[in-house]
Each structure stands twice: as structure tokens, then as C-alpha cells.
Amino acid sequence: xxxxxxxxTLEDVARVAGVSRSTASRVLADSGFxxxxxxxxxxxxxxxxxxVPNAAARALVRGAGVRLLVAVAGATPGVLxxxxxxxxxxxxxxxxxxxxxxxxxxxxxxxxPGQLTRLADDRGVAGLLLVNxxxxxxxxxxRRLRGRTASIGIGSAAVPSVDIDNGGxxxxxxxxxxxxxxRRIAMVTGPAWLTCASRSTEAYRGxxxxxxxxxxxxxxxxxxxxxxxxxxxxxxxxxxxxxxVGSSDATALGVIDQLRTDGVRVPAxxxxxxxxxxxxxxxxxxxxASHPVRRIAKAAASMVLEQRSAPPVTxxxxxxxxxxxx
Amino acid sequence: xxxxxxxxTLEDVARVAGVSRSTASRVLADSGFxxxxxxxxxxxxxxxxxxVPNAAARALVRGAGVRLLVAVAGATPGVLxxxxxxxxxxxxxxxxxxxxxxxxxxxxxxxxPGQLTRLADDRGVAGLLLVNxxxxxxxxxxRRLRGRTASIGIGSAAVPSVDIDNGGxxxxxxxxxxxxxxRRIAMVTGPAWLTCASRSTEAYRGxxxxxxxxxxxxxxxxxxxxxxxxxxxxxxxxxxxxxxVGSSDATALGVIDQLRTDGVRVPAxxxxxxxxxxxxxxxxxxxxASHPVRRIAKAAASMVLEQRSAPPVTxxxxxxxxxxxx
DNA sequence: CTGAAAGCGCTAACAT
DNA sequence: ATGTTAGCGCTTTCAG
Numbered sequence: 001x002x003x004x005x006x007x008x009t010l011e012d013v014a015r016v017a018g019v020s021r022s023t024a025s026r027v028l029a030d031s032g033f034x035x036x037x038x039x040x041x042x043x044x045x046x047x048x049x050x051x052v053p054n055a056a057a058r059a060l061v062r063g064a065g066v067r068l069l070v071a072v073a074g075a076t077p078g079v080l081x082x083x084x085x086x087x088x089x090x091x092x093x094x095x096x097x098x099x100x101x102x103x104x105x106x107x108x109x110x111x112x113p114g115q116l117t118r119l120a121d122d123r124g125v126a127g128l129l130l131v132n133x134x135x136x137x138x139x140x141x142x143r144r145l146r147g148r149t150a151s152i153g154i155g156s157a158a159v160p161s162v163d164i165d166n167g168g169x170x171x172x173x174x175x176x177x178x179x180x181x182x183r184r185i186a187m188v189t190g191p192a193w194l195t196c197a198s199r200s201t202e203a204y205r206g207x208x209x210x211x212x213x214x215x216x217x218x219x220x221x222x223x224x225x226x227x228x229x230x231x232x233x234x235x236x237x238x239x240x241x242x243x244x245v246g247s248s249d250a251t252a253l254g255v256i257d258q259l260r261t262d263g264v265r266v267p268a269x270x271x272x273x274x275x276x277x278x279x280x281x282x283x284x285x286x287x288x289a290s291h292p293v294r295r296i297a298k299a300a301a302s303m304v305l306e307q308r309s310a311p312p313v314t315x316x317x318x319x320x321x322x323x324x325x326x
Numbered sequence: 327x328x329x330x331x332x333x334x335t336l337e338d339v340a341r342v343a344g345v346s347r348s349t350a351s352r353v354l355a356d357s358g359f360x361x362x363x364x365x366x367x368x369x370x371x372x373x374x375x376x377x378v379p380n381a382a383a384r385a386l387v388r389g390a391g392v393r394l395l396v397a398v399a400g401a402t403p404g405v406l407x408x409x410x411x412x413x414x415x416x417x418x419x420x421x422x423x424x425x426x427x428x429x430x431x432x433x434x435x436x437x438x439p440g441q442l443t444r445l446a447d448d449r450g451v452a453g454l455l456l457v458n459x460x461x462x463x464x465x466x467x468x469r470r471l472r473g474r475t476a477s478i479g480i481g482s483a484a485v486p487s488v489d490i491d492n493g494g495x496x497x498x499x500x501x502x503x504x505x506x507x508x509r510r511i512a513m514v515t516g517p518a519w520l521t522c523a524s525r526s527t528e529a530y531r532g533x534x535x536x537x538x539x540x541x542x543x544x545x546x547x548x549x550x551x552x553x554x555x556x557x558x559x560x561x562x563x564x565x566x567x568x569x570x571v572g573s574s575d576a577t578a579l580g581v582i583d584q585l586r587t588d589g590v591r592v593p594a595x596x597x598x599x600x601x602x603x604x605x606x607x608x609x610x611x612x613x614x615a616s617h618p619v620r621r622i623a624k625a626a627a628s629m630v631l632e633q634r635s636a637p638p639v640t641x642x643x644x645x646x647x648x649x650x651x652x
Numbered sequence: 653c654t655g656a657a658a659g660c661g662c663t664a665a666c667a668t
Numbered sequence: 669a670t671g672t673t674a675g676c677g678c679t680t681t682c683a684g
Contacts, residue, residue: 055450057661067428086412102393102428124381383677
């Protein structure tokens with residue numbers, strides 16, 4: 001029978017293994033030289049004692065921090081209330097778990113990027129993951145976190161990034177629409193300040209220009225509600241529109257809903273496409289572009305966790321998913 | 327000129343304030359006695375220096391841990407890949423941020439609840455949030471985490487819980503169906519091991535019994551894919567079914583999709599209801615029951631953060647949302 | 653009410 | 669290759 005289960009410390013492991021704390025530390029942290037026998041004995045002891053290193057102590061002595069901060073830029077704190085962000089945070093937490101690192105998420109006001117400094121100055125912050133990154137944010141990454149920061153979206157010389165080929169994805173969608181015979185293609189854009197959204201918009205314009213077609217843009221913000229309104233605006237301004245490119249699935253779903261409410265058939269009268277391939281896109285048979293958010297978040301989180309010199313920018317492909325809405 | 331911004335320590339604050347570290351600590355942690363003047367001077371100094379306490383050091387000395395563990399029970403690690411879980415994790419992270427606490431999420435195999443012990447034995451774990459809680463899990467909460475644990479779902483004498491009134495919500499849905507004239511009401515249930523799901527099933531049976539109607543149950547698992555298959559099964563076994571109660575929105579959406587594919591009109595031929603009111607339920611005009619997941623997660627997280635004697639169980643209401651599918 | 657002193661558990665020089 | 673020795677920044681007895 002084991003006694004009142006006081007969690008084992010490194011000291012305990014060392015004693016049981018018959019070595020000094022330092023040696024035990026070296027073995028367990030896999031740093032410095034250690035003899036095979038020492039390694040063996042320490043490992044066994046640690047195992048037997050169910051030793052779990054104390055993250056706080058480790059972080060303290062290394063001055064390293066105990067949590068990864070996911071900093072999300074946006075107009076309002078409401079940006080945190082988004083399924084994409086939820087997924088990024090949650091995935092990051094999964095990736096961090098084995099490292100004994102927790103995750104925190106905070107909003108950084110678009111018009112007050114300096115807030116990032118306040119947040120990142122906390123010594124508890126071990127790493128930084130920027131989301132919806134802007135240039136201003138990139139410049140504000142504190143020196144202490146250099147090499148411990150990654151960005152989802154744009155990056156910089158100092159901050160590696162993982163990104164989606166939004167341009168390519170959007171171009172593929174628009175080309176698909178064109179191939180399917182659509183010639184009066186409108187787009188409900190994403191927020192202008194978001195680089196990735198503007199890349200989509202540019203791709204849309206590019207393809208239309210190539211094809212000699214007119215541009216029909218309405219401003220959106222990724223929400224379904226805005227998609228609804230945008231659908232009406234599009235049909236009001238250009239009644240003969242035969243396709244609407246949504247900048248997000250939510251937008252597209254809003255568009256479709258409004259269209260159907262107004263008696264417009266989708267895709268017969270107007271084809272509609274989304275962007276992201278959220279779970280319900282398949283249920284609603286939405287034609288869209290799929291992005292491996294999980295893999296992206298994983299890649300980004302790994303960049304900040306594994307000090308290794310990461311490639312400056314990793315681009316994940318956007319892949320067209322043909323379903324019924326277009 | 328300020329020098330290389332070395333983050334201020336308590337020592338610095340104390341020096342500037344002209345007091346000892348102990349006093350500074352007492353003021354900042356708001357523990358023990360301190361004179362108003364001391365308080366004033368320490369506060370000012372801390373402010374001027376932009377002092378942020380080092381969470382790791384604090385946790386180390388208090389033996390308190392630096393992160394909140396969200397432990398999710400489920401059959402496979404895949405449970406973590408769910409938008410509901412994402413939302414809980416993300417919300418928890420938001421609530422924890424001001425406390426300097428990070429969040430970790432881990433899967434606990436349904437058939438190996440003992441894993442919880444391994445996870446919770448980590449001294450880095452400051453608190454525990456159980457999700458999809460089972461009785462077995464409740465019994466395994468380590469003593470160290472007593473008073474620092476909360477559960478979403480069932481609780482126990484030692485573990486406060488926040489829960490949804492699944493029974494009431496489901497009953498309301500079934501009654502609505504009845505009122506609308508439906509008499510051959512089937513249900514696609516949730517996983518049987520989940521207490522909250524079984525409460526829904528029981529409520530469904532209860533209302534039907536009261537009304538003298540026959541029960542028509544098909545096993546589901548909250549997924550849309552299973553919903554699709556279940557829809558076919560229902561119509562195969564009971565072709566005259568005029569309503570299907572889904573145990574989740576995803577299930578319901580799957581059911582609807584399959585039904586329409588098979589040429590069955592919704593709601594004209596068969597009414598369909600969901601459960602949860604996920605964002606897309608409104609877009610797809612799904613009649614469902616709404617649950618404040620955010621508020622629930624917030625309440626649960628607060629319970630573990632604020633040591634205060636929490637009420638043993640907080641029940642959040644489930645409210646019927648009438649839309650077009652039923 | 654305040655200060656001095658003793659660690660929390662771990663790592664990283666520095667000596668062997 | 670291993671042990672010894674200092675702390676990391678903070679809280680908390682214990683004496684004043």
C-alpha cells in the first residue's frame with residue numbers, strides 16, 4: 001500500500017535511483033552528458049514513482065513561462081467568440097498539453113495594438129501565437145518572445161507564419177464558377193483589414209479581369225447575418241447576378257438562406273460558394289474550399305514550442321470542395 | 327532612458343516603495359495586515375513599474391499549479407474534435423486569462439477512467455474541469471483537487487456541477503410536437519453512457535407515455551452522419567413517422583438532409599427538431615432548444631477558480647427555439 | 653504592522 | 669560523467 005500519495009519530486013527520483021539531483025535532472029531533461037547506467041536507473045525510478053516534473057519550478061528557474069498566449073486581433077472582444085478561434089485555441093491546447101504548457105487567449109483591439117505589449121510582458125507567457133495578424137502586431141512582438149512566436153496569417157522576418165493559400169483557393173472557386181457557365185459573379189468580401197481576406201478579394205478580381213468580366217463587390221464580415229443583407233444588396237444592385245462568392249461559409253449560408261427566402265433558386269438561378277468547409281457545409285451541401293484548420297493550428301503551435309528554426313512561412317493549400325450549391 | 331526592459335520583480339517594487347518584499351507581497355496578494363501608507367506606496371510603485379506577478383513563482387511556492395485541466399471523457403480522442411468542446415475550452419481559457427492561468431485539454435478514455443489520475447497528479451494542474459462526466463470519473467478526482475474541481479454534467483457531493491435541464495428541454499420539444507398535431511414521434515438518442523443524453527431520452531419517453539403514444543427510439547451519437555443513417559432506419563421501421571426528435575443539432579441536420587434526399591418533406595411530412603442551437607441552426611431554420619454553452623462554461627470555470635463554496639449544482643434552463651423545421 | 657529568513661522544485665554553472 | 673552550490677520570484681512563518 002502506498003502512503004498519502006505525495007507527488008514525487010526530482011529529489012525523490014534521484015534518491016531512489018541513487019544519484020544526485022543534477023544527474024537525474026540531466027537524464028530527465030535530456031541535457032548534458034549522462035552514463036547509460038545512470039540513465040537507466042533514473043528512468044526506472046521516475047517511472048516507478050510516477051514522477052511528473054513540476055512545470056512551475058522548471059519555468060521559474062528557466063525564466064521560461066508556463067503558458068502559450070493566443071493573441072487574436074479584432075475590432076471587438078467578440079472576435080473571441082468564433083468557432084474558428086475556438087478551434088485554434090482548442091487545438092493549440094491539445095498540442096501544448098504534453099509540454100505541460102497551458103493556453104490563454106486574449107483579444108487585442110485592432111486600434112490599440114499596443115495592448116499586445118502589456119499582455120506579452122507577463123513572464124508567465126512562454127510563447128505567442130498571433131491570429132488575424134496585422135503588420136502593427138508583428139512589430140510589437142517583444143524581444144523576449146523572439147523565436148517563441150508564430151503567426152497564423154502574415155508573418156515577418158522575425159515571426160514565422162503559417163497561412164492558407166487564400167488567393168489560390170478563391171481563384172479556384174471563381175474559375176469553377178466560370179467553367180460552370182456563370183458570367184455575372186458577385187463577391188461578398190471579408191473584413192478589409194484582414195490580409196488573408198483581401199488576398200481573396202484580389203484573387204476574385206484577378207480572375208474576373210482575366211476573363212473580362214465586371215467586378216461586383218459587397219462588403220461582408222464573415223457573418224451569416226451580414227451574408228443575408230449582402231445577398232439583398234447584390235440582387236438589388238445587379239439583379240442579373242448568377243453567382244455569389246462568399247468569403248466564409250457562414251456568409252454563404254446566410255446568402256443562400258436569404259436567396260431562398262426571396263424565392264431565388266440555388267444553384268439554378270444563383271450559384272453560391274463558401275470558404276472554409278466548416279462541418280455543416282457538408283450537411284448543407286455547400287460548395288466551398290476546405291482548409292485544414294486543425295493542421296494549421298498544430299503547425300503554428302509546434303513552431304512556437306519547438307525552438308527549431310522554422311521556415312519563415314508555411315502555406316497550406318486551399319482545396320475546392322464541389323457540392324450542390326455551385 | 328530606460329534600460330533593456332527587464333520585467334520588474336516584487337523585489338523591485340519593494341525597493342521603489344521603500345518597504346520589504348514581504349510587505350509588498352502582502353499588499354499585492356491582499357493577505358495579512360498592511361498599513362494604508364504601505365498599501366498606497368506599494369500600489370503606486372507596482373503601477374509605475376508595470377509589475378506583473380510571476381505566475382510560475384507564485385504557483386511554485388504555493389504548490390498551486392499553473393493551469394486548469396479540462397478533462398473530457400469519451401470513447402476516442404476524437405471527442406476533443408468537437409465544436410462544443412472547442413467552445414468550452416476556449417471560453418475557459420478566456421475566463422482563466424485574468425488569473426494568469428493557462429488551460430489544457432485532455433481526453434479521458436471512457437473505458438479507462440483511471441487515466442484521470444495520471445493527468446491530475448501533475449502538480450502543474452491547478453484545477454480540474456470535467457466534461458461529459460461519468461460517475462467513475464467523479465470518484466477519481468484526487469484529494470488535492472477537492473474544491474478545485476467542477477463538472478459540466480453530473481456532479482457529486484464533492485464536485486459541484488453545472489448542468490443543462492436536458493429533461494425539461496426535451497420534454498418541451500416533444501410537447502411542442504404533440505401540440506402541433508404530431509402523434510408518431512421518433513427519437514434519435516445520444517450516447518447511452520452520457521447521463522445528460524439519457525435524461526433527454528427519459529423525458530421523451532415520459533411525455534409519450536403521458537400522451538399514450540408509442541416510443542420509437544434509434545440509437546445516435548450526436549453526429550450528423552449517424553443522424554442520416556438513423557433517419558433511414560426510422561422510416562424503414564416506422565414508415566408513418568411524422569416527427570423525429572434529434573438529440574443534437576448535428577443529428578437533426580443529418581436527419582433533415584437524408585429525409586430531403588429521400589423526397590420526404592420537412593416539416594410537411596416529418597417535423598424534425600434539434601438540440602443545442604448551434605450557430606447554423608438559425609441559418610438552417612432548425613427548431614431546437616437553446617443552451618447557453620458560454621455561460622455554462624463560464625460558470626463552471628468560475629467554480630474552480632473561485633474557491634468559494636459553490637452551490638452543488640447549478641442548472642441552466644433549456645429554452646425552446648421555434649423555427650421552421652417543426 | 654513589518655522585516656528577516658526559509659524554502660517551493662528545478663536547472664545550470666562550476667568543480668571535481 | 670557526476671556531485672555541489674546557487675539561485676529563479678514569490679509566499680509565509682516567525683520574531684520583532
